[in-house]
Amino acid sequence: xxxxxxxxxxxxxxxxxxxxxxxxxxxxxxxxxxxxxxxxxxxxxxxxxxxxxxxxxxxxxxxxxxxxxxxxxxxxxxxxxxxxxxxxxxxxxxxxxxxxxxxxxxxxxxxxxxxxxxxxxxxxxxxxxxxxxxxxxxxxxxxxxxxxxxxxxxxxxxxxxxxxxxxxxxxxxxxxxxxxxxxxxxxxxxxxxxxxxxxxxxxxxxxxxxxxxxxxxx
Amino acid sequence: xxxxxxxxxxxxxxxxxxxxxxxxxxxxxxxxxxxxxxxxxxxxxxxxxxxxxxxxxxxxxxxxxxxxxxxxxxxxxxxxxxxxxxxxxxxxxxxxxxxxxxxxxxxxxxxxxxxxxxxxxxxxxxxxxxxx
Numbered sequence: 236x237x238x239x240x241x242x243x244x245x246x247x248x249x250x251x252x253x254x255x256x257x258x259x260x261x262x263x264x265x266x267x268x269x270x271x272x273x274x275x276x277x278x279x280x281x282x283x284x285x286x287x288x289x290x291x292x293x294x295x296x297x298x299x300x301x302x303x304x305x306x307x308x309x310x311x312x313x314x315x316x317x318x319x320x321x322x323x324x325x326x327x328x329x330x331x332x333x334x335x336x337x338x339x340x341x342x343x344x345x346x347x348x349x350x351x352x353x354x355x356x357x358x359x360x361x362x363x364x365x366x367x368x369x370x371x372x373x374x375x376x377x378x379x380x381x382x383x384x385x386x387x388x389x390x391x392x393x394x395x396x397x398x399x400x401x402x403x404x405x406x407x408x409x410x411x412x413x414x415x416x417x418x419x420x421x422x423x424x425x426x427x428x429x430x431x432x433x434x435x436x437x438x439x440x441x442x443x444x445x446x447x448x449x450x451x452x453x
Numbered sequence: 454x455x456x457x458x459x460x461x462x463x464x465x466x467x468x469x470x471x472x473x474x475x476x477x478x479x480x481x482x483x484x485x486x487x488x489x490x491x492x493x494x495x496x497x498x499x500x501x502x503x504x505x506x507x508x509x510x511x512x513x514x515x516x517x518x519x520x521x522x523x524x525x526x527x528x529x530x531x532x533x534x535x536x537x538x539x540x541x542x543x544x545x546x547x548x549x550x551x552x553x554x555x556x557x558x559x560x561x562x563x564x565x566x567x568x569x570x571x572x573x574x575x576x577x578x579x580x581x582x583x584x585x
Contacts, residue, residue: 254529262501264533275540279547284553289564295488315485319478326474329519333466430521432472437519448508452488453501 257424264429267438270399274442277395278449281388292381294451295375302363314451317360318443321400324353325440328407328433335426340414343426347411350436354404361397365390391448396446399439406432473518480507 254261258322285291293311302313327349334342368389373379378386412431413419458466484507491500517523522530558564 254525254532254563256525256529261529264529267534268533271537275543279543282544283547286548287554287558289555289559310489311485315481317544318481322477322481322515325515326470330467330469332521333458333470338464369502394539399505414496434520437515440519441515444511444515449503450482452504452508 252407257427259431260427263434267434270438271442274445277392279422280447281392281449284384284388288382288384290381292378292385297378297380298364298451300367313360313364313453314447316425317357317364318447320357320360321394321440322351323348324357325437327353328429328436332426332430332433335419335429338420338425340417340420343414343419343429347407347414347429351404351411352405352409354400356437358397358400358404361393361400365393392446393450395440396442403432403436403439406427406435469518473514476514480511483507510517
């Protein structure tokens with residue numbers, strides 16, 4: 236039997252990915268898909284509870300304070316900065332992936348470090364935001380802006396997202412160390428691990444788009 | 454996928470990344486400006502539709518460019534993206550359900566339908582609105 240007929244006549248025999256990606260990358264994608272449903276469940280719960288409330292918080296009022304600016308009224312100012320920090324951090328990690336394709340160790344390390352610093356800066360901003368809200372009497376039991384559920388959902392969902400940011404930073408640091416000590420450079424698949432942790436990091440950015448939409452815009 | 458990039462490929466990839474970054478930034482700025490200048494008295498619906506469409510556009514740039522789906526095989530893109538169709542049902546069903554909870558609670562007098570405003574900052578001492 237001619238080998239070119241094997242596919243037409245028999246079952247697919249394996250050995251070559253129909254998706255043209257490695258097993259690890261495909262599984263990272265499936266994990267992220269499942270995680271997307273977890274976040275969707277949280278955000279849709281938020282929507283259902285919000286629709287069931289006779290009133291809700293006005294984000295322009297609830298999120299209007301900035302560090303070092305005291306009582307100045309800057310609606311959405313600080314959270315816009317946080318959004319830019321996270322986008323830039325994501326961009327740095329994309330650039331690290333591209334440098335990985337060139338097997339450029341110094342380039343990977345430089346951009347990965349940028350991504351890590353961006354992630355830490357984002358978490359620092361979130362820590363300030365939480366501290367400010369909590370020290371002004373807004374917590375999971377009560378808040379000045381809307382029903383109790385507003386505070387509970389805010390801290391639950393931004394906390395769950397923040398925990399993803401934290402674990403992403405840990406993965407990025409691990410990938411940075413393994414680039415620096417030459418581990419990825421020695422691997423047969425080169426810097427592919429940068430792509431996998433990069434996918435996770437971009438997913439964190441993607442989720443933030445919808446957290447931003449649900450809490451700060453709508 | 455290892456292998457070396459040619460200089461031309463490298464340059465075009467980096468350019469595509471910065472282009473997507475520029476789009477993400479512009480969309481975010483427009484969203485925030487729209488949120489701030491939208492008059493209090495105007496209906497919120499058109500603004501909210503704009504926010505949702507703009508967020509989906511941002512998601513397109515992140516998934517397509519940063520997560521590289523635009524350049525993957527069609528089969529991979531479908532296997533990742535097709536299951537998210539369930540979210541359409543998920544959103545509609547549960548927002549509908551939330552609205553119905555409100556109707557029921559008003560109907561049975563669990564909440565006062567006239568209490569449709571958030572507590573003002575002057576109400577601080579009373580500790581927010583939620584008493585369950």
